[in-house]
Amino acid sequence: MTFTLRTFLIAIALMIAAAIGYGQIRYLNGWYAHSSKVNADYAVKKHKAEIKLAPTEAKAATANAKGKVIYQTIYRDVVKYVQDPNRTVCRFDDAAVSMRQRAIDAANNIAGFDDAAVQAKPSRK
Secondary structure, X not given: OOOOHHHHHHHHHXXXXXXXXXXXXXXXXXXXXHHHHHHHHHHHHHHHHHHHXXXXXXXXXXXXXXXXXXXXXXXXXXXXXXXXXXXXXXXXXXXXXXXXXXXXXXXXXXXXXXXXXXXXXXXXX
């Protein structure tokens, strides 16, 4: 059994191709494992954030529903006031002032939105 140069080069080429193929498979397996880890970490973070935000979201939904009832009442009064045929002069009478004050009071006193404002991060220029 004699090895010629051609057989020797073919054997070396096959070994190089096998090594490159094996390396490619290991490289892709590493990236797939990394991707799975990152996705799992993201799912855990998302779940924790949703749990942390759930009470705030419920509080905001309740406040929003209460605010809608208040503003529907004010809106109905505003429509009645604007459609009144006797209101031709642009003058702030007691009805207009009371509607405005009720709207301001409603905006300032809706439960759930009375928390302190979140401080914004200063921009770096």
